[in-house]
Amino acid sequence: MTATPNTKQTVLDSLRESHREWPYSEAYDTVNGDPWPLAWDAAAFIEEWFAHPEHNDVEEAICYVELSPSKFGYDVADWHFKQPPASLLKAHLLRIVKGWGGETALHDYLDDNPELVAELGFEDGLASKTTLWRVWNEDRLSDEHKQVVRTIGQVLVDVAREHDVPAPDEVFHPDTSVDTPDGIEQDDSTVRDRTIAKTREIWQQAKPIVTENYELPRGKNTEVHDNAFLEAHAFIGSREEMYAENGTWNFAAETTRNRVQTGSTHRHHLQKIGPDAARKMHRDTTRELIERARRDSELVDGVLVSIDITKSNPYRTKRKIESDEDGNVTNTWLLGYKNDGEDESTEFYFQWASIQIVGLDIPLVLDAIPVHRGLSRVAIVDQLLETATDMVDIELVMMDREFAHDPVKEVCEDHGVWYLNPGKMHSSERATCTRLRRQEKLVHIESDEASTADGDEGTTLDDFTAEETTDDDEGGRKRVYVPAMNAERTNDTIEDDEDSVDDEAGEESGEEDVLRQELLRDFAEATDADTEDVGQMFGDVIDEVREEEEEQELPGSKEDKELYMLFETNHPDLELPGDTGEDGDEMSELEKAHMAARVIRKYKHRWGIENGFKQIKSFRVRTTSMDHEYRFFNFLYACTMYNVWRLTDLLVKLELRAESEFRYEPLVTADLFLTIAKDYVGLDPPD
Structure with a gap:
């Protein structure tokens, strides 16, 4: 609960200033006369309530809205079990907002949420199901007053949605009466x-x-x-x-x-x-579905999204397709290639780029555009982010290597989102891999500005001996080198003998090795590689490359490149070398690796868009x-x-x-x- 009596008082002060005649119901006989001023009073309160920046919960609003039993025609002395009348009224307002037709679902829900019971004002515990039933079914409320409560509930939901507060429709609430089996299986x-x-x-x-x-x-x-x-x-x-x-x-x-x-x-x-x-x-359609279905834990905070391109089933035809004088197909929407073999048909595709929510939120397709010949990756990202950021709050956008261009990064920054994608390795990046391999470093983080525009400048001896540079711009662009899946270490295992167990340095080294293995597995998941296909192990490759090093004229061999994977990001959780750790000292290699893993492991969620493409074909x-x-x-x-x-x-x-x-x-x-x-x-x- 983020609301407090102080924030409620702020709402009341603002309400009395903006609505001089509030509460309107004070000037009306709402018991035997016109009951609708009650709805007007509640609607005015609700409008001011959700205008407050700290009020972002529907159930919380129900707890604080004022519902006077006497104005609804209650005979307070006739109440049974000494339950607070206002609390019982609010409980039924909650039932209406949740879309539950009966008291069973309401009682079960409150029974599972004792804190909410207290916030509603039930000082001696939750009312019984029978008491809740009597409130609504034994003529304690007139039909008109019941309709007023329903109207207040609808106003509350509508205003909450206007202020981007989750308020699901009835159909999007789970049925609490369903009996759950002990073990859930897909074929159950x-x-x-x-x-x-x-x-x-x-x-x-x-x-x-x-x-x-x-x-x-x-x-x-x-x-x-x-x-x-x-x-x-x-x-x-x-x-x-x-x-x-x-x-x-x-x-x-x-x-x-x-x-x-x-x-x-x-x-x-x-x-x-x-x-x-x-x-x-x-x-x-999607925006309205999101609005109707949003719950407290879904699509509320910043979400992870992925941008990628998919293609239709191949369009094969022996029919003549118009081409220009250079042999290119004139239909700009038809992409693909012509097979060289005479017996093979021409194979073309229609392609579409989409932006989808991935990760642990509801995986929805937010938008898509058709791809035509000449459409740049920058334009694709710009168009998709332009619409998607208007639908949900995007924390991080993930793309594959074909989107690794500086203009794409600029577009992401223009739209106020963080990005994460694998980078392309040119000669200078390969040289960095050589330096890291020689120094036996697991993770390397550098400012993106440290690389050249085209990544093809020559590499000097200083590149392999200079210490890692620092940069105070924590929120800027960064390049992160992490072990590739086919470079997993296994030669750092703990020696299983008494000396190593008793030796303090040996124990410390063993802990580092275990942590290193865990981090490598995290990086492996991010690259979506199959652990059964892991190739030569990291330590062995280092030894082999060292033996051949004298024969290399220039640093940056193919073997070195395959040891690391390069990511590019502007995520603020990644700090540049030279920053201090939690204890005030400069970060150790393991602290740096843990920090990189927390960000890079998010990339494994990008593969959700590939699964989405496969499933969409079914529809x-x-x-x-x-x-x-x-x-x-x-x-x-x-x-x-x-x-x-x-x-x-x-x-x-x-x-x-x-x-x-x-x-x-x-x-x-x-x-x-x-x-x-x-x-x-x-x-x-x-x-």
């Missing part, structure tokens, strides 16, 4: 049952959001409703090997609609949706069309359906309390979701 019948229920509930909630934000460029005198196109597209995308031509016939056989478009009409209208319009529709309508706009719409609409699946998976995890067991992977697989969604995802509720 309870998982299946909850997936079926949640898929139905979420689609009924999400479908109106989708259809309100997706618009087709069609005339007004159409006979087939726009929603039939969107329903059919979702229906077709969830089936394997189904195209628009045969998919619309299958959809017609299962839908309750009287009129359904043909396959050619379906494609004709969807391919008229341009990339900008498709992007806006997907963003608006995408198949096509052989050469129209890039139709293909891009297929991709983005599949991203929208992917987002709905990930929300369903989160809610099933919350209901079954399986978040710890499935932190990094879905509990509800895409195949299971699609199997169930086929019955709901493309069929109407009515327009």
Whole structure:
């Protein structure tokens, strides 16, 4: 709880200054007359409450909002069990805000949150379920006063969302009455049952959001409703090997609609949706889903995102494709190559760049753009960050090596986000690897400004003997060298004899070796390498390279380069050499390695975008069309359906309390979701 009596007094002072007649209900007979001034008073308080910078919790607001029982027509003397009337009223306001229809869910929730019980004002402990039921069901409130409480609850949710405070809709709350089995497995019948229920509930909630934000460029005198196109597209995308031509016939056989478009009409209208319009529709839908589903622990603080490029299934054709005089394909949207073999067909791709949330938050696709020939990586990052930063608070953006350019870094800094990506190794970077290998250093951090613009200046003897330079700009760009996966040390093991155990220096050395191994494993995870494919070990390679060193004319051999991996970042948690550790002394090698590991290990989450691309294909309508706009719409609409699946998976995890067991992977697989969604995802509720 961040609110205090002092912050509440600040709100009241501001409220009385901005609303001179507050509280309005004092001048009205709210018991037998007009009850609605109660709603006005509460709404004014709520507006001022969430305007305070320290008030960012819905439950906290409920605890502090003033609900006078006497103004709601209560006979206080008639209360049973001596429970505070105002606390009971606030408890039902909480129930309404949470979207619970009965007292069981309310009581179970409060029973699990004793601190909230105290904040609501229950001095002698939580009221019984029977008492909570009587408040709402034994005529203690008139129907009009009940509606006032409901209105206050809706105002509270709406104002909270306006101030970016998490306030999930009813469908996005877990059902607390669900019995959780002892061991949660993906093939468990309870998982299946909850997936079926949640898929139905979420689609009924999400479908109106989708259809309100997706618009087709069609005339007004159409006979087939726009929603039939969107329903059919979702229906077709969830089936394997189904195209628009045969998919619309299958959809017609299962839908309750009287009129359904043909396959050619379906494609004709969807391919008229341009990339900008498709992007806006997907963003608006995703933004509203985020707003409706945000909880205290998801999508609230800064999130990790990844930017990458994916391509469609290869478009192979023996049909002549127009080329210019240099042999380049004139269609700027068609990327790829022509095979040299006469028996092999030309292979082209349509490509899309996207920005996705990765890590432990809900993995959602925030935005995407189609990639055409000549589109720079800088422009891709700029366009995606421009829209994504307006949707969520981004802490760190991660990209692969093809985005390792200074202009990309500048764009990230312009948008106020930190970046992390592998760097490219030119001759000077390879020389640094040689110096590090000679000095047997595990980790090296330097200012990015220490490198040259093109990284190709010559290397002098000073580069290998000078101490690491210092730089006071902790928040600036940095370059970090860490051990590559194929360079893991194993020759630093502890000797298993009595002398080494009893010797203090030996114990200290052994602890360092264990820590080194842990750090190397962290770096290995960040590079996404398979531990079974680890090549020559670090120490052995050092010995071999030393033997050949005299034969090397210049430093910076290929062998040295393979020992380290280079990362570039502006993350402030990385300090440059020369800074002091916690004890005031200069950081040791191990402290430096730990510091680097805390930042670099974040990069392993980047691979979540690759998994996302694989799963999105499951939702995408198949096509052989050469129209890039139709293909891009297929991709983005599949991203929208992917987002709905990930929300369903989160809610099933919350209901079954399986978040710890499935932190990094879905509990509800895409195949299971699609199997169930086929019955709901493309069929109407009515327009």
